[in-house]
Amino acid sequence: MAKQSELEELEALFHCHKDMVFKTAYLILGDTQEAENVLQEVFIKVYRAGDTFRPEKGGFNTWLHRITVNQCISKCRKKHLPFFSLDERLEEGDFDPPGAPSQLPEELLIKQEESERIQRAMKSLDRKHRAVLTLRYFDDLSYDEIAQVLKIPLGTVKSRLNTAIKALRKELTP
Amino acid sequence: MNCKEINQLLLSYLDNEVSTEERDAIVAHLSACPSCREELEALASTQRELRHAFKVITARVSPSSYAWATIKQPLEREEHRRIPILIMVKSKVKRGIDRLRQQPVWQKALACALSVALIVGLCLTIPSLLGQSPEAMAENIALEDPGVQLLLAEKGFSVSSKVYVVAFKSDKRNIYYVHLMRPEDKTLIGIATVDVEEGKRRVIRIELTEASKSYTLRPSGLPEGVSVDAVINVARGNPEVRGFLDAGAEVSRTAYLSSPEKEFVGLALRQDDKELCLVKIDWGKREVVKVYMLDKSHESQTTAIRTDVVPGMMDGKLTVSSTFERIEI
Structure with missing residues (x-):
């Protein structure tokens, strides 16, 4: 049986990083259920395969991002998921987290419209471009960190980001 | 550098990921080229939109309340094991202390300072391990x-x-x-x-x-x-x-x-x-x-x-x- 204290250590890690893992996976996969599956797989992997973590090759954050992105990509491969299968449930309406102040309807509508436009544009990109944009503009990783997460040369990070953002802009242009 | 070469560097320039030489070349080129300035502004605007949209999109979703229970369940049945990340943190500190015992005084002082830096560094890297959620x-x-x-x-x-x-x-x-x-x-x-x-x-x-x-x-x-x-x-x-x-x-x-x-x-x-x-x-x-x-x-x-x-x-x-x-x- 696993020791309670070890699971508590993992639980502390989970609570600290669950949002990052879940939201990164959601932006790459576009589906909350798939993101939830990735979240579970990632932390089970952290527990079982933590010995593959090499601090000299980058921090824990980079390592966790790498597992997250790898899980997302392998999910796409296994299930042939459409890259961005927009989550229908979200479009039906949001609910505020408990206690959170609700926004003005107009404000919500404008934000919703803008973000849906971007979501549609993201849908047209392939997964490696979605991943690189998510890591840079959601997770705020540096180019060097992205290179470590995706295990690609720095030059490839630059060119991939360039291609991704230009493709996105093309989609956003009316 | 011509416009095409500059164009390839504009995104990295906005992300502050260019060398000093590249930066100087870009700044010099931009001051004389209105079309590259326009391109820079368009790229910056897409970046802003993207950051904002990612915030809005992700604010609407969160992991389920039972996510942790689902992870914990299969792991509870597994054999004892330490989370290796935590072992690594502890063993690094321990190794440092062991080495310290065998060193001359001046080296001890230096190693001590380095250990503090290491511990501080680890604390910054993995804050979640050192405190509660x-x-x-x-x-x-x-x-x-x-x-x-x-x-x-x-x-x-x-x-x-x-x-x-x-x-x-x-x-x-x-x-x-x-x-x-x-x-x-x-x-x-x-x-x-x-x-x-x-x-x-x-x-x-x-x-x-x-x-x-x-x-x-x-x-x-x-x-x-x-x-x-x-x-x-x-x-x-x-x-x-x-x-x-x-x-x-x-x-x-x-x-x-x-x-x-x-x-x-x-x-x-x-x-x-x-x-x-x-x-x-x-x-x-x-x-x-x-x-x-x-x-x-x-x-x-x-x-x-x-x-x-x-x-x-x-x-x-x-x-x-x-x-x-x-x-x-």
């Missing part, structure tokens, strides 16, 4: 707050009562809503708003579900311009409290709760490192309205027990998460 912290702050305890006592919770708590992150940084629930039927008793930011860790506000009562707490734990001695003087008006104070009891904690209708001061009295009672003072009337006795056999005020997850819906909107705590008041 902010949710757990918020829950503990709420449970240990005398104001929260006073209101729980008010609600009929005795020394052996259990209260289930669960923290939800608000949309503000470092602010958590801790839901206090009855253990029998998980009905919501109230919500404590907790600031977990270092140096500010405290309960800011308590809302009771019944009759929409809401209390604001002052960080000093006292009414404005009132000293602890003034509160003690009022408390002495009660013979029981006076007895405790005369026997050497001291005030260990105070809380001040105010709502539009009422003002209360809560005092916790301690003797020989054990808390004796919670005293509730109606500050409007300047009189003790109730003394809640604390069981002396209990070493600590709060005992945390983690129990199994109870996923489910509450009041049609609240989902209970995996962390439950018991409080003894």
